[in-house]
Amino acid sequence: MxxxxxxxxxxxxxxxxxxxxxxxxxxxxxxxxxxxxxxxxxxxxxxxxxxxxxxxxxxxxxxxxxxxxxxxxxxxxxxxxxxxxxxxxxxxxxxxxxxxxxxxxxxxxxxxxxxxxxxxxxxxxxxxxxxxxxxxxxxxxxxxxxxxxxxxxxxxxxxxxxxxxxxxxxxxxxxxxxxxxxxxxxxxxxxxxxxTPNALGACGLPAHGEAEAEAAGFVDHALPDVLGADRATYAGRHTLVVGAGHSAATTLLALAALAGDVPQTRITWAIRAGSAARAYGGGAADALPARGALGTRLRELVETGRVTLLTGFFTHSVTVDGGAVTVVGRDPSGNEQKVAADRIVAATGxxxxxxxxxxxxxxxxxxxxxxxxxxxxxxxxxxxxxxxxxxxxxxxxxxxxxxxxxxxxxxxxxxxxxxxxxxxxxxxxxxxxxxxxxxxxxxxxxxxETGVCSSSLAEAQEARVGLATGVGGGLSAAPLPLAGVGAAGNEGGCCG
Structure with a gap:
């Protein structure tokens, strides 16, 4: 695609x-x-x-x-x-x-x-x-x-x-x-x-060190199969997900499900915005119920501490030290945030x-x-x-x-x-x-519209397959995240 x-x-x-x-x-x-x-x-x-x-x-x-x-x-x-x-x-x-x-x-x-x-x-x-x-x-x-x-x-x-x-x-x-x-x-x-995925760097250019082969080995782009083929890559590890679109949300929900089975699994979510309200979307009022459910579940994960949210995070550099990678975010005022992780998912569109x-x-x-x-x-x-x-x-x-x-x-x-x-x-x-x-x-x-109707459709599907698990279409998900498909993971985007 x-x-x-x-x-x-x-x-x-x-x-x-x-x-x-x-x-x-x-x-x-x-x-x-x-x-x-x-x-x-x-x-x-x-x-x-x-x-x-x-x-x-x-x-x-x-x-x-x-x-x-x-x-x-x-x-x-x-x-x-x-x-x-x-x-x-x-x-x-x-x-x-x-x-x-x-x-x-x-x-x-x-x-x-x-x-x-x-x-x-x-x-x-x-x-x-x-x-x-x-x-x-x-x-x-x-x-x-x-x-x-x-x-x-x-x-x-x-x-x-x-x-x-x-x-x-x-x-x-x-x-x-x-x-x-x-x-x-x-x-x-x-x-x-x-x-042609977007760069991890917040200014549209690659973050410092992002293009180097050593760092690239720690970075996956949108929608890895966290609960399936890629499970071993993420189980018991600390993953940093960067991006505020549906692809990011889908991956975060999948990682949370994995953490339920493997408690050592840790999840950090970094976005440029000062709030995740836009990423949460219309919730139960969304005209596409599965899309609304995605935001509702993500909000719950953040509020219960299962996902650590970093706002105002402008990815600036990526460095590798042995088996871990450190990502530094530097906002326009020069303030820095630093995250050490085992994997990065660049869901930046x-x-x-x-x-x-x-x-x-x-x-x-x-x-x-x-x-x-x-x-x-x-x-x-x-x-x-x-x-x-x-x-x-x-x-x-x-x-x-x-x-x-x-x-x-x-x-x-x-x-x-x-x-x-x-x-x-x-x-x-x-x-x-x-x-x-x-x-x-x-x-x-x-x-x-992104905030208009009931969630009966998503509820009916959940009754048939558990929650959706697979993970929803950030481009276009099953027992877990339902996501949308389309513009997979563009930060701040509304539709998959």
Missing amino acids: NSGCCGPAAPAEQTAQTVQTVPAVRDEQAGRAVRARAVDPRLDALPVAVIGAGPAGLAAAAHLAARGLDFLLLEAGPRVGASIARWGHVRTFSPWKYDIDAAARRLLEATGWNAPDPDWLPTGAELVERYLAPLAAHPAIAPQLRLNARVTGISRTGFDRVRTTGREQAPFLVRLADGGEITARAVIDASGTWA YRPDHSIASELRLDLDAVLGSTRALAPLIDPNHHSCGTVPAHGADELAHPEPGYYAVGVKSYGRAPTFLMATGYEQVRSVVAAIAGDWEAARDVRLELP
Whole structure:
């Protein structure tokens, strides 16, 4: 993934929700977006290249297949949903009925596929096994899927970024790590952010010593399998978790469960904020009950002393002394806090890597790394995941017509992405590539607020499986933490 991939829309029966619609004729605000232009007719014989076979990439493939458009689906990993499989032990905070794209559902149901229990909160592994793998095996998609096909660069055939005349008539050139090249009429980049985690350092730069090989051996990034494959690494040891998002919360809950079995296990949680109130979220009032339960349980762990919370902790340096690692936090006033631990979990979020598109003409927001038109709609300084307005091809377009980054990568460094948002993005983008601008601009999105409804759904699941244990989707959890999926672990973020 980072593929990191994400939570859902709120249930239709809930009354407290944000509903955003965009009519076919857009107003002046939309006019300020960078407009995509129709693909030149001479390129129609070429396929659309879709990069990444996670939820957004496979949904794009389903929409392209439904419209009869030729495509190639390129996945860097050895299987579809390869990034999600990395957090397969984590349970999402959104039930199945909001985790399945509409076009993908239609394709699958036509082959006799039985949808999972709509009210079940799937783990990452279940998301892959019950949905993504069957979708990838569908005869409309399987022949166009290439695994172990890592993209290393995208350009225009015969054109670097500077050359203009005739540019829009030139096919895209997609270069692969094995040296192969593909020409395409358009590119949908759903490669995610899982491979590019943020630094541990609080200023966005690596902490002093963080990049050294010796220190790196003590650092794990978001969502280790604390109760499963990685149990021996954490049992009976002192772990420092850095970050204030859902990935951090998920790991903290798992570590607390481990400490119940192995009392010598110690847990310290460090955040930059002066309070953890934002990390605790909406509690029982959350529109996604499992997400609310996550914050409620975390608060209990801190208040009972099972987790030691350090606020105002700005990671500055990491040093190794034998079998332990010392992390120093230094705030803007120069005050220091010091923690000696056995392991560090850096749940500090992810950022997009636009280097593969460096020869394309991108219009990126200077702060978030999303498109300039999308940035004000998703700015985490002003929006939670439930208040992001509907958006589609217009807001995702670059000066390079025919190239779109979608899914969690489209949000850049904003930690407010939800899976349902990605599905609506790709629906709109594929409509635009097909030249159906009426459908492309008729964007509709229903998203949950972070503090609105009852916890009956989470309670029902707990009755069936104990608490969720595995650990919830900081990208997208089971008997323990339920977490969200999506922007895994961006500090201060609201949605997984």
